[in-house]
Amino acid sequence: MKTSIITGGAGFIGSRLAQRLIQRGDIVYVLDDLSTGYERNVPEKAVFFKVDVSDPGRIRELDLPGKADTVYHFAGQSSGEASFDDPSGDIDRNYRATYNMLVASEQMNAKRFIYSSSMSVYGDVDRSAPMVPEDYECNPASYYGCNKFASEKFINVFAKHSHIKPTIFRFFNVYGPGQNMKNMKQGMLSIYMSYLIRDIPVTVKGSLDRFRDFIYIDDLLDAVVDCEESERTFYETFNLGTGIKTTVSRLLEALLNVFGKGDFDKWVIVEGNTPGDIKGFVADMAKLKARMEWSPVYKIEDGIKEMKKWVDETVDLWKD
Numbered sequence: 001m002k003t004s005i006i007t008g009g010a011g012f013i014g015s016r017l018a019q020r021l022i023q024r025g026d027i028v029y030v031l032d033d034l035s036t037g038y039e040r041n042v043p044e045k046a047v048f049f050k051v052d053v054s055d056p057g058r059i060r061e062l063d064l065p066g067k068a069d070t071v072y073h074f075a076g077q078s079s080g081e082a083s084f085d086d087p088s089g090d091i092d093r094n095y096r097a098t099y100n101m102l103v104a105s106e107q108m109n110a111k112r113f114i115y116s117s118s119m120s121v122y123g124d125v126d127r128s129a130p131m132v133p134e135d136y137e138c139n140p141a142s143y144y145g146c147n148k149f150a151s152e153k154f155i156n157v158f159a160k161h162s163h164i165k166p167t168i169f170r171f172f173n174v175y176g177p178g179q180n181m182k183n184m185k186q187g188m189l190s191i192y193m194s195y196l197i198r199d200i201p202v203t204v205k206g207s208l209d210r211f212r213d214f215i216y217i218d219d220l221l222d223a224v225v226d227c228e229e230s231e232r233t234f235y236e237t238f239n240l241g242t243g244i245k246t247t248v249s250r251l252l253e254a255l256l257n258v259f260g261k262g263d264f265d266k267w268v269i270v271e272g273n274t275p276g277d278i279k280g281f282v283a284d285m286a287k288l289k290a291r292m293e294w295s296p297v298y299k300i301e302d303g304i305k306e307m308k309k310w311v312d313e314t315v316d317l318w319k320d
């Protein structure tokens with residue numbers, strides 16, 4: 001039986017990971033300050049600590065296990081746009097918190113440290129065939145991207161001076177059941193869907209020919225969970241997307257289709273833009289596929305249908 005620590009385990013990705021690890025029989029500890037997450041997301045069988053992991057004193061007060069197998073550090077301010085509202089807070093939540101969790105991991109003798117970095121480390125990639133491999137130049141366009149990139153560098157230096165074996169994933173656009181449908185600053189697909197749930201036209205802040213690489217949550221978690229024992233992923237950084245390009249207009253068509261709303265011009269309003277936004281690029285997934293047996297299985301239409309089912313079941317939480 002493994003002992004796993006998940007920071008951000010009340011959030012979208014961390015809570016689904018917690019469910020999975022509990023299902024396989026792990027003892028799971030969740031550390032989350034509920035800044036964007038919800039306690040109701042934390043599985044009942046997890047040990048839950050409401051704590052801000054950017055405060056080292058608060059982490060030291062916790063009754064954490066003396067020995068842990070893996071720390072999944074997924075807590076963080078998760079929006080590029082919001083990082084412009086509070087750059088200093090973003091340093092605490094995304095950079096300082098990473099250092100604190102590395103120290104805590106060492107104290108728990110954790111073997112593995114798995115980190116949720118972001119495609120935002122690349123910034124505005126300017127290429128005609130924008131398939132981005134991990135060694136592409138990192139030039140973040142938001143404070144969020146800066147702090148994710150700084151965290152990656154910090155983890156690599158820290159790992160050289162400790163027994164912790166890290167794996168860093170640069171998540172692309174993750175979507176699926178469990179996403180926070182009230183957070184209008186993070187998650188293009190969930191933001192658009194949240195308009196449709198309330199039966200109002202989608203406001204698109206930016207052009208329709210921008211594009212993204214959307215990855216369904218369960219495809220993402222397959223890679224995250226399987227890498228734990230996969231030695232060829234130790235000390236490495238990987239993109240985690242699908243490599244498939246979906247334009248904003250194509251995404252909107254798929255969403256309108258699933259919601260049974262046919263008239264594009266009636267349901268989509270294009271106005272303004274988003275600070276730190278990018279035209280788009282997709283993940284080159286060759287490195288991860290060479291080191292692990294992993295391939296995404298969900299097509300965007302299928303993922304949206306799964307998400308819509310979940311939204312229908314939980315609609316009372318999101319409508320007001």
Ligand SMILES: NC(=O)c1ccc[n+]([C@@H]2O[C@H](COP(=O)([O-])OP(=O)(O)OC[C@H]3O[C@@H](n4cnc5c(N)ncnc54)[C@H](O)[C@@H]3O)[C@@H](O)[C@H]2O)c1
Pocket residue numbers: 007008009010011012013014031032033034035036037038051052053054073074075076077078079092093097116117118119170171172173174175180187
């Ligand atoms: N969702 C995506 O598309 C995406 C893409 C790239 C990277 N990521 C990264 O993946 C991780 C998880 O993202 P998510 O989509 O689940 O976001 P989320 O906002 O749903 O989850 C983040 C969780 O971290 C918690 N948190 C934030 N600051 C904290 C702190 N200082 N102490 C304790 N808890 C804190 C929040 O309450 C929340 O529950 C984040 O680090 C995010 O930056 C997500």
